[in-house]
Amino acid sequence: MRSMVCWRISHSALSAAVRILPFLCLLLGVSFSACLAAEPVYRAEVVQRYPHDPAAFTQGLFFLNGLLYEGTGLYGESSLRQVRLEDGEVLKMVNLEPEFFGEGLAVLDDRIYQLTWREGVGFIYDLESLEKVGEFAYEGQGWGLTTDGIYLIMSDGSSVLRYLDPDSLEPVRWLPVRGEGGEVQLLNELEYVDGEIWANIWLSSVICRLDPATGRVLGWIDLRDLAALELQENPGADVLNGIAFHGETGRIFVTGKLWSSIYQIRLLSSSE
Ligand SMILES: [Ca+2]
Numbered sequence: 001m002r003s004m005v006c007w008r009i010s011h012s013a014l015s016a017a018v019r020i021l022p023f024l025c026l027l028l029g030v031s032f033s034a035c036l037a038a039e040p041v042y043r044a045e046v047v048q049r050y051p052h053d054p055a056a057f058t059q060g061l062f063f064l065n066g067l068l069y070e071g072t073g074l075y076g077e078s079s080l081r082q083v084r085l086e087d088g089e090v091l092k093m094v095n096l097e098p099e100f101f102g103e104g105l106a107v108l109d110d111r112i113y114q115l116t117w118r119e120g121v122g123f124i125y126d127l128e129s130l131e132k133v134g135e136f137a138y139e140g141q142g143w144g145l146t147t148d149g150i151y152l153i154m155s156d157g158s159s160v161l162r163y164l165d166p167d168s169l170e171p172v173r174w175l176p177v178r179g180e181g182g183e184v185q186l187l188n189e190l191e192y193v194d195g196e197i198w199a200n201i202w203l204s205s206v207i208c209r210l211d212p213a214t215g216r217v218l219g220w221i222d223l224r225d226l227a228a229l230e231l232q233e234n235p236g237a238d239v240l241n242g243i244a245f246h247g248e249t250g251r252i253f254v255t256g257k258l259w260s261s262i263y264q265i266r267l268l269s270s271s272e
Pocket residue numbers: 060061062145146189190191242243244
């Protein structure tokens with residue numbers, strides 16, 4: 001298993017193409033001999049599946065009080081949605097202005113925060129009404145967003161996560177993410193799971209588990225089989241993107257851009 005997973009990411013001198021080569025290897029299921037994942041690799045089994053709007057270009061996902069909250073992207077199609085898990089019904093929806101490409105979202109103190117990709121603007125909504133109550137600015141791109149209950153934690157496509165103070169919305173900490181194979185680039189949709197940060201790796205069907213205290217990689221979740229299953233049934237499916245964790249029940253949900261299902265998964269140990 002580990003020999004098929006390649007994570008060695010060289011330093012910034014390498015071109016972007018070279019940087020994503022390991023992930024392309026992973027996508028193709030080919031061994032990349034120059035790099036081996038030293039960290040544990042977990043597979044997952046599907047516990048339950050739920051319908052998901054196959055037109056939703058999922059960029060952010062979290063679960064709260066029995067409901068899913070989803071942020072979608074694309075210019076002219078971006079939205080914030082409150083979704084009933086069981087049947088996929090969109091209960092409330094806010095459309096972004098067409099010049100904004102919606103990205104990750106997180107909830108903190110009854111406020112939902114949503115990033116945009118290249119617009120440098122984040123939106124703040126009231127959790128109950130989804131009414132927009134504010135905006136904030138940040139440097140660089142916005143990709144994924146989550147929270148540890150104190151700070152907002154965002155990704156921007158690089159190997160570094162940014163902690164934002166929720167009051168000032170200014171960065172207060174930068175967390176480089178590294179594994180045995182080096183920097184982990186293309187960190188995308190995020191979720192805080194039992195004291196860890198989980199991050200979708202863009203363009204792959206893999207989730208990185210990392211330690212928020214140190215930025216060290218703790219392991220990898222290989223969801224290539226799940227992505228293949230989705231693609232088999234839904235040829236229009238794009239990449240895996242979207243992790244939601246329900247702390248009270250320990251349920252983990254994943255989906256992807258334009259996927260027709262949301263999957264509740266259970267991680268398997270390497271011996272299962
Ligand atoms: Ca999430």
